[in-house]
Amino acid sequence: xxxxxxxxxxxxxxxxxxxxxxxxxxxxxxxxxxxxxxxxxxxxxxxxxxxxxxxxxxxxxxxxxxxxxxxxxxxxxxxxxxxxxxxxxxxxxxxxxxxxxxxxxxxxxxxxxxxxxxxxxxxxxxxxxxxxxxxxxxxxxxxxxxxxxxxxxxxxxxxx
Numbered sequence: 001x002x003x004x005x006x007x008x009x010x011x012x013x014x015x016x017x018x019x020x021x022x023x024x025x026x027x028x029x030x031x032x033x034x035x036x037x038x039x040x041x042x043x044x045x046x047x048x049x050x051x052x053x054x055x056x057x058x059x060x061x062x063x064x065x066x067x068x069x070x071x072x073x074x075x076x077x078x079x080x081x082x083x084x085x086x087x088x089x090x091x092x093x094x095x096x097x098x099x100x101x102x103x104x105x106x107x108x109x110x111x112x113x114x115x116x117x118x119x120x121x122x123x124x125x126x127x128x129x130x131x132x133x134x135x136x137x138x139x140x141x142x143x144x145x146x147x148x149x150x151x152x153x154x155x156x157x158x159x160x
Contacts, residue, residue, distance in 0.1 A: 028067055035072070042076075044068040044083070051087070052076070058093070066100050073105075081118075092127065 099117035
């Protein structure tokens with residue numbers, strides 16, 4: 001096995017997310033169970049069952065390859081998704097969702113780049129300078145205080 005098999009090939013698109021010697025990699029055949037706290041760059045080509053969170057590093061970046069699967073929440077300033085995430089994705093800077101990505105959960109972003117063919121089974125929620133935790137609490141509070149069951153039903157009630 002070559003090192004390029006583990007961290008990627010020399011494809012020009014891959015160079016924008018190139019890994020250095022100090023970065024963390026979960027390889028194609030690896031399965032990690034537990035939460036990951038990282039700084040700088042994290043590349044996931046295998047399976048992670050747990051939450052992924054970056055330290056207070058504004059340049060931290062997580063890349064989930066096409067073969068990568070995460071079963072948990074992902075939080076980082078920059079998130080590049082090509083694989084699968086079963087959980088919420090939080091970014092304080094930018095999220096890139098590739099055409100091959102599958103997300104089952106909400107996506108919280110400031111800048112969103114989404115390619116055609118990507119699948120998001122959840123909501124796309126713009127942070128607008130707010131933290132994701134506060135947004136979730138606001139959404140839950142709004143859901144509890146809203147007695148109507150939906151927009152269309154509220155229109156029907158007005159017509160009667």
